[in-house]
Amino acid sequence: MSRYSADLRLAAQLADAADAITTARFRAQDLAVRSKPDRTPVTDADTAVEDAIRELLGAHRPQDAIAGEEGGGSASERGRVWLLDPIDGTKNFLRGAPVWATLIALVDDGEPVVGMVSAPLLGRRWWAATGEGAWLADSAGEHRLSVSAVPELADAYLSTTDLGSWVEYHSREAYLALVDACWESRAFGDFWQHCLVAEGILDVAVEPIVNPWDVAPAQILVTEAGGRFTDLTGEARFDGGSALATNGLVHDAALAHVGLPR
Template sequence: MPDHSADLSTDHSADLLLARALADTADAITTARFRAHDLAVERKPDRTPVTDADVAVEDAIRAVLAAERPGDRIAGEERGGAVEGGRTWVLDPIDGTKNFLRGVPVWATLIALVVDGAPVVGVVSAPALGRRWWAAAGAGAFTSDATGQRRIGVSGVRELSDAYLSTTHLGSWVEHHSREAYLALVDATWENRAFGDFWQHCLVAEGAIDIAAEAIVNPWDVAPLQVLVTEAGGRFSDLTGAPRYDGGSALSTNGHLHDPALTLLRTASASTTGVASEGR
């Protein structure tokens, strides 16, 4: 495994070192199975795909944690588990499984340590992109690529009209929030894309874009991203504005744009609901 001894010393430095080592373990499995001709794909009850690599990664991480942190709980997308009091490792073995199974390189392993309900360590490893992001509470946010590693921070954009916006799947807004509300945010901003999943929140953390919004997420989708974005100087919440990773939705921003984005989404959603009610 690579030497991670250069990390800043924090109360969670040992946990961060372990999380990055866990990501190394995951990368070895995912890169070997990416674009494999014999990749096995099944459907979960919610009709989302799961590959043999998803399961293998989670099992490998759980085995390391059982040896290194036997007293900690584990909650993973594939094997289950609950986040309760104390320490829980929250795992998404492959975020972006649809990309993974189609040969698109935008996918990552997400690892978070949640202590008493708050994410304190987060690692996002995207080996097909040659990128990794990590953060620990009080120690800042970092990334690495082919040029080395560096500390990252959010953008300084202060007006929605100058903002770069991203979401995941536009159709999710129809089912889980309000498509019109998201489109109102699109209309209010300078540029928009659907970078999707983990990547858009990482892009917010490193200042490449300014807002990432998702109408529906699971806790394992965003637990490490909350600490990454906040340690980079941004804000992370659900779409009600609660600063939590387990609220079922997600909004990350550079901080300056958080309240304006929330206000616009709420106003547009309420307006749409009112029009629909009048039409009944």
């Protein structure tokens, strides 16, 4: 048990509420969709999930701040802040692909201390809290997670979200150099690749552009599983605008290819 055990239990309740909404709206014929100013889609399920979680947090943690992808708020506030991404993988949700999840994190004075990732159509839920390890629940039960022991990039399994994002936000050539240095690459994308690093299936997951609520749960999930999580300057932070999650052993070598100056 840790000082955040009660918050972790609450995060599970929030995820249950989110799953009830998202599963009911998945592949719904009357799903309402609009585009945000950055041209990314948002559905009525996104807003309904965030509204429901905000209402529950208001009842159970009225003193805490909240920042969410749809409802706004500051991820950089001091004290306790809940970060919400109601549906990470909205494009998959829209296309009827089952790879999407609700992301919930509690950040305390700038450090993620609770992370919850619930992907109901995959039948998987990942969670972590400071000092309590990283865990996965799936059809086989609950499992404590540990990152891989792969020591070299030449043997590493790599994932990103979208090659096009490297063209726009960093360097396509830098990412391809990392691909060439690794054993194998895929694009599992979004939340799933970071969860797979925590599971020890992937060794490296990297993104040139992220929002804080996209990766705050991933930071504590990966680190509690024994890995390392930084932005592309090498700072251990979820709000640096980019993300690199690894088993720790290959982190510096991966940064040598895609790292940004501090």
